[in-house]
Amino acid sequence: MSRFLVALLGIATLVAVPALAQEKAPAADKPPAARPAGKTPTAVITLEKGGEIVLEFWPQDAPKHVENFVKLANEKFYDGQRVHRVEPNFVVQFGDPQSKTLPMDHPKMGSGGPGYTIKAEFNKRPFERGVLGMARTNEPDSAGSQIYIMLGPAPFLNGKYTAFGKVVTGLGVVDQIKVGDRIKSVKIVNQ
DSSP, X not given: OEEEEEEETTXXXXXXXXXXXXXXXXXXXXXXXXXXXXXXXXXXXXXXXXXXXXXXXXXXXOHHHHHHHHHHHHTTSSTTOBOOEEETTTXXXXXXXXXXXXXXXXXXXXXXXXXXXXXXXXXXXXXXXXXXXXXXXXXXXXXXXXXXXESSOOGGGTTTSEXXXXXXXXXXXXXXXOTTOBEEEEEEEOO
16 A cells, blocks of 8 residues: 555645555454553653654554554564664654565655455544554445655545544654654553
């Protein structure tokens, strides 16, 4: 699923084109396990070049997306990946496992995922600076592992993409991210 920005007549949307070689599994229908009250999961993203970003998740708004990210992070899925997309004043995006080895300008860059998809959980959270969203194709239930952090507000995404968390510290670090920067680790805390 190659993700890219289409800007036409001042209206921008996140769009993805299906990859030829990627196989999609059916969306998971099993509800996430109940989380004890007061245990909102958070994550610490450490960049190889230095700097940390702390994310807070919104399980009450997007439980399956939070559960999916936590599962992938605990499996070290994101460790060693590189940021494959930076759109100034819009998004920083990562989550393609191919970014660990493929050159950043490879035609398949941005088309990889975990091998399955999850159902959309559109909610009322606005896509403001620092919000964490899940990239997808034109099909609403096609999200997998690629996430983006908002660099600026994008109200045209509201209700059309799943917002599932936000940056609580390290937004200045996010502002300095460049295409090709490597993620050293993503560690979940408060599980």
